[in-house]
Amino acid sequence: MTTANQTAIAKYKNSFLKEVEANVEEGHWVRMCMQCGVCAGSCPLGNAWAHPPQEIFMMIRAGKREEVLGSDAMWMCTSCYNCIVRCPRKLPITHIMHGLANYAHRLGLAPKGQPTQATATLFWNNLIKKGRVNELTFSLALYFKDGFVQGIKNALNMQAVGLGLMKAKRLNPMEILGGHGVKDQSGLQAMIAKAREIEDRKKGFAK
Amino acid sequence: MAKKEYAFYPGCSSQKGASASNYLTSVNAMCDKLDVTLTEIPDWNCCGASIGYAEGGELPRLALSARNFALAETHMPGKQMVATCAACWLAQREVKERIDHSEVLLKETNEALAAAGLQYQGTTPIRHMVEVLVEDLGYDALKQPVVKPLEGIKFAGYVGCQTNRPFGIAGESFENPVYLDKLVETVGGEAVPYDQKVTCCGGALAFSEPEKSQKQIRDIVESAYDHGAEMIVTPCPLCQANVEIYQSEINKKQGTKFSMPVLYYSQLMTVAYGGSAKEAGLDGQLIKATRLEEIAKK
Numbered sequence: 001m002t003t004a005n006q007t008a009i010a011k012y013k014n015s016f017l018k019e020v021e022a023n024v025e026e027g028h029w030v031r032m033c034m035q036c037g038v039c040a041g042s043c044p045l046g047n048a049w050a051h052p053p054q055e056i057f058m059m060i061r062a063g064k065r066e067e068v069l070g071s072d073a074m075w076m077c078t079s080c081y082n083c084i085v086r087c088p089r090k091l092p093i094t095h096i097m098h099g100l101a102n103y104a105h106r107l108g109l110a111p112k113g114q115p116t117q118a119t120a121t122l123f124w125n126n127l128i129k130k131g132r133v134n135e136l137t138f139s140l141a142l143y144f145k146d147g148f149v150q151g152i153k154n155a156l157n158m159q160a161v162g163l164g165l166m167k168a169k170r171l172n173p174m175e176i177l178g179g180h181g182v183k184d185q186s187g188l189q190a191m192i193a194k195a196r197e198i199e200d201r202k203k204g205f206a207k
Numbered sequence: 208m209a210k211k212e213y214a215f216y217p218g219c220s221s222q223k224g225a226s227a228s229n230y231l232t233s234v235n236a237m238c239d240k241l242d243v244t245l246t247e248i249p250d251w252n253c254c255g256a257s258i259g260y261a262e263g264g265e266l267p268r269l270a271l272s273a274r275n276f277a278l279a280e281t282h283m284p285g286k287q288m289v290a291t292c293a294a295c296w297l298a299q300r301e302v303k304e305r306i307d308h309s310e311v312l313l314k315e316t317n318e319a320l321a322a323a324g325l326q327y328q329g330t331t332p333i334r335h336m337v338e339v340l341v342e343d344l345g346y347d348a349l350k351q352p353v354v355k356p357l358e359g360i361k362f363a364g365y366v367g368c369q370t371n372r373p374f375g376i377a378g379e380s381f382e383n384p385v386y387l388d389k390l391v392e393t394v395g396g397e398a399v400p401y402d403q404k405v406t407c408c409g410g411a412l413a414f415s416e417p418e419k420s421q422k423q424i425r426d427i428v429e430s431a432y433d434h435g436a437e438m439i440v441t442p443c444p445l446c447q448a449n450v451e452i453y454q455s456e457i458n459k460k461q462g463t464k465f466s467m468p469v470l471y472y473s474q475l476m477t478v479a480y481g482g483s484a485k486e487a488g489l490d491g492q493l494i495k496a497t498r499l500e501e502i503a504k505k
Contacts, residue, residue: 025260025264025265044406044407044409044423045412045416045419048416048419075261076412076416076419078257078368078407078409078410078411078412078420079257079258079368079369079410079411080368080369080372080407080410081368081369081372081373082368082372082407084372084373085372085373085381086381092373094373098260098261099260099265101260101261102260102261102262102263102264102265105261105262106264115415115416116258116261116411116412116415116416117261118415119258119411119414119415120258120259120260120261120262120411120415121261121262123256123258123259123262123411124255124259124261124262124263125262127219127253127255127256127259128263128267131252131253132219132222132252132253133219133220133253133256135219135220135225135226142414160455161452161455161456161493164452164455164493165226165452165493168229168490168491168492168493169224169228169229169490169491170224170225170226170227170228170229170491171224171225171226172223172224172225174224175224179224180219180222180223180225182250182251182252183250184250184323187322187323187324187325188252188274188323190322190323191270191274191319191320191322191323191325192267192270192271192319193322194270194318194319194321194322195266195267195269195270195315195316195319196264196266196267198266198315198318198319199264199265199266199267
């Protein structure tokens with residue numbers, strides 16, 4: 001268990017709702033949910049998750065901390081924003097789901113090996129390295145995230161697609177040498193580090 | 208037509224050798240014909256896209272987009288910022304809304320930006336290229352340069368998610384936006400009725416949850432066939448990539464025989480405006496848009 005997790009449990013022991021309101025992006029909206037379920041019916045991946053948004057919100061209010069933060073529900077969000085535009089109470093549901101996913105991940109409570117969580121981490125690390133996404137190294141990192149043998153299998157599986165994209169000049173093998181990036185990489189990285197430092201201090205992640 | 212000038216935010220996928228490079232090729236050709244000048248924002252960075260939140264959290268993500276605004280404000284004061292990518296536009300707009308409405312987040316974002324020697328002022332709006340076309344120019348002006356109307360070609364206008372929700376194009380409905388159909392008709396094509404117009408393609412989950420995403424893509428392509436469309440047209444780079452690239456995977460796994468070209472609106476317009484297949488980026492299609500190539504050659 002991470003230190004941040006222990007600190008959060010001690011601080012908010014009687015109210016997971018207060019914890020979510022304080023630490024989760026847009027979490028202060030959770031209490032506004034009226035349990036109508038339009039979000040659940042609007043989600044393209046609605047049948048793929050154990051708990052639709054309105055259930056997650058009620059579980060937060062019922063103090064089901066471990067069940068919520070350990071759920072794979074919010075990792076099914078495709079960022080389609082159907083739930084946001086249809087919510088009769090105008091809750092920014094997509095952002096709350098994103099916020100919960102990030103919070104669970106930062107506390108070390110996201111389901112182990114959750115594929116979207118792993119993909120998101122690879123994506124973020126790729127983009128902050130040079131300030132712009134390198135699609136080639138990102139794809140390769142994705143293929144090889146479950147080890148070398150699986151990586152070769154994945155790469156072979158997608159070989160035709162990869163070659164097709166290269167032929168269409170939409171995937172450049174030379175990107176492996178570094179590829180596109182911003183000029184002020186040190187400034188960008190200092191900015192991200194500062195933002196992370198402020199957020200960590202605010203949300204209890206600071207070591 | 209008066210010349211229009213914007214601070215341009217191309218986004219990662221539009222760069223040379225990246226997955227939507229042909230989108231940018233066609234946008235450049237289209238803008239040439241419309242006398243629209245796009246001047247790239249110096250040293251712009253990635254917006255974090257729709258999956259950056261999970262590792263990046265809130266403030267680092269706000270800082271990314273705020274840096275782009277700050278660069279536009281510093282180097283191109285008074286110019287509106289324009290994005291061609293749905294996710295870039297959405298991320299920038301979300302961040303602007305968030306920090307413009309919170310003194311705390313504004314202060315913290317600027318504290319982070321200061322580490323890069325920059326400051327966010329909030330003076331530059333962010334627009335999508337479609338807004339430039341339909342609002343700043345208007346359908347009548349978009350019709351004027353048409354020299355090769357796309358007569359007889361049936362298109363399924365696939366709007367997708369992020370140019371449609373949560374912000375969308377002003378005056379359009381979330382459930383049945385019509386601007387894309389109108390753009391198709393403006394250049395002489397036929398927009399078929401299409402019930403998967405605003406269905407999600409799976410977005411970034413195409414990478415992490417391929418089966419779930421490919422189920423969405425199958426619906427999107429199948430419905431285009433069902434309505435008699437020959438091609439799909441979209442304003443979003445991730446929609447284009449997902450819906451085109453994974454058709455072969457779906458064919459392999461599910462025995463379908465999908466071969467539906469997926470184009471950008473800007474490619475249709477470039478061809479209708481007399482541009483070559485190359486200028487329209489048609490050489491970037493994995494599934495060739497043969498009839499458009501023929502019209503471009505005429």
